[in-house]
Amino acid sequence: MSDLKVFSPQSLQLLCELALEVVRAETVDEVFQLAARCGGRLLQADYTAVFRFSPVGSPQLVSWHNNRNNDSVEWLADLAVLRQELGHLRPFCLNQPDMATSLFTTHPEIHSLLSVPVLHNNELLAEICLVNAPNEHGFKAEDEQVANILAAYVAEALRKVQLIAEFEGREAELAQRNKELAALNQAAMAIAGELTLDKVLQQIVDNLRDLIGAQYAALGVPGPDGYLETFVYSGIPTELARKIGTLPRGHGLLGVILREKRPIRIPRISKDPRAYGFPPHHPPMESFLGVPIIAGSEVLGNLYLTEKIGADEFSASDQELVELLAAHAAIAIQNARLYEQVGRLAVIEERARIGMDLHDGIIQSIYAVGLTLESTRLALPPGSEEADKLLGAAIEALNDTIRDIRNFILDLRPRRFKGDLQEGLARLVREFQANTMIPVTLDVPPDVVANLPTPVVRAIFLTTQEALANIARHARATAVTLTARRVQEMIELVITDDGIGFDPEKQHQSVGHGLSNMRARAEELHGRFELVSALGQGTTVRLFFPTH
Structure with missing residues (x-):
């Protein structure tokens, strides 16, 4: 501190007080305001200006102090031009009135100028003029030395404010x-608390949408063919979903995640060459985030989010x-599947x-x-026609009664379906004929049932099983016909019997005929269910399922 011996104790005290004011500032703007005011008080200059510098762009006048209260200070901005010409990384002192006067066009009388940089690690933060x-x-x-000390405090104050920020x-x-x-923990607990698979999937997408703050969320589950067989969504109103119609199958970005098993995050779907586009009535979507749900090496499903709320992406x-949620979802899906499998096994065993009890x-x-x-009939004496x-x-x-019980046993017997619809339908017909002695005409060409989506294949098998069981229990038929054919982009399944028929108007709930299950399967896959029956005229069940 030997270099400061030229300052009076009063000057040193004022320097310390003002420097402390600067370093106590809590915002950048406050630091600059105090720097201008303190510089003016310390050196009693007519005008003090503080310029802020950024890596790009021109210096910006951010604060000033005017000891001549009546003078305009707009001309101070011109000082930035001067400092750009002279360089910023070293102090500059000008005591030549003629030179100073030539630098500005509109200003009060200028006879001296002192400018010092505010540096931190050789980075120019500001300038005090x-x-x-x-x-x-x-x-x-001595004035230059005081100004440099003030600039050093200003640099530390700016750094302190930056660190605090x-x-x-x-x-x-x-x-x-x-x-x-x-929120993730709550979502995971909510998912883990549900054991029904359909409810688990819906719980996952609902919690996911709330957790991330997205307008839309969905979960797709792939089938054996590699395309999506289940698609659960959140955020799209039911009425709008009906208008959209066909659910995604796994093309475009959804297919990329299925194949590559890695997340995709993009700001604009419309700008990505892998995008497949949207069907009519689909809401616009741009920002996208997709993450696979993986357990071991198996992809259980994919999570999709679109339209980030409050941000562009x-x-x-x-x-x-x-x-993280996908990892919890994988466990929840596996648990739900195991729970359903245990339930199915228990039902099958029962x-x-x-x-067996009925049969044996x-x-x-x-x-x-x-x-x-x-034996009693054979032992009757002659003339016992009435008793006979x-x-x-x-x-x-x-x-x-024995025939009815055997029909119920047929309906109770578990049937394993491995995905081959042609083989599955043939097996159902063989079992039906063996237990009922009713002939069945099966007309299902291989090309008609080839390359159908997995959900449709399963629905056709289960519907046929339900219909044949109903015929065995209720129809008293002597012949059954089962046909399938392609109608435009639909497959039509027709099951007809020549039994006693019934009045559909009196079967409001369709209980006992299993018709409600058939109708539900068709509607779930965006298909159609039709029933034609009358007393004494048999029954025809006709169902339509989409082929893609």
Whole structure:
């Protein structure tokens, strides 16, 4: 501090007080305002100006101090031009009135100028310019030293404010991250608490949309053919979804995620060459984030988000959250599938047990009673026609009962469907004919059922199974016809019997005929269900399913 011996104690005290004011500032604007005011007070200059510098662009006048209260200060902005010409990384002192006067066109009388840079690690942050020293001799070396000390404090104050802003920003990011992780935890718990697969999938997309703040969310589950067989969405009204019609199958960006098994995050769907486009009535979508749901090496599904709310695109943080939720979703989907599988196995075991009990117990008992009645019938004395007739009716009734029980056993017996529709339908027909002795005409050409979507194949198999079981239980038919054909972009399945028929108007709930299940399957796949029946005229069930 030996270089400061020329300053009086009062000057040093004022320098320290003003420097402390500067470093205590809490914002950048406050630092600049104090820098201008303190510079004017320390050196008693007529005018003090502070210019802010950025990596690009011209210096910007951000603060000034005017000891001549009545003078205009607009001309101070011209000082930036001068400093650009003279360089910014070193102090500049000008005590030549003629030279100073030639630099400006509109200004008060200028006889001296002192300018010092505000540097941090050789980076120019700002510049403090003082105009007109309080005496005619201009600014002295001591004045330049004071100005440099003030500039050093200003640099540290700016750095402090920057560090505080960075800390507060990181603190805000951390708080937001904690909030997101808490929401993720709640979403994961909600997903884990549901065991029904359909509800699990819907729970995932609903929680995902809320967690990330997206307008739309969806989850697609691929089938054996590699295309989406299940597509669950959130954010699109039901009425609009009906207008859109066909659900995505896994083309474009959705297909890329299926094949490459990696996330995709883009700001504009319309600008991406992999995009497939949207069907009529589909809402516009631009920002996109897709993440696969993977368990081991198996892709269980894909999560899709579009239209980030409050931003032009999804962030890397959004992607990280979706990937975390995808891991939870994989476990939830596996749990739901295992739960459903256990439930199906329990039902199958129970049905098999009931079927065995019916076959080995009740049917054999009834059959034994029938044999007893046959023996009694043979032992009747001549002239017992009335008794013989009654015994014959009783024996026929027992045979009908045995036939009905066998039909119920047929309906209870589990059937494994491996995906081959041609083979599956043929097996259903063989089992039906063996148990009912009713002939079936099967007309299902291989090319008609080739390359059908997995959900449609399964729906046709289950519908045929349901229809044949209904015929066995209720129709009293002597012949059944089962046909399939392509009609434009639909496959038509027709099952006809020549049985007793029924009045559809009196079957409002369709209970006992399984018709509600058939109708539900058709509507679920955006197909159509038709029923034609009348008492004594048989029944025709006609269903239409989309072929793609």
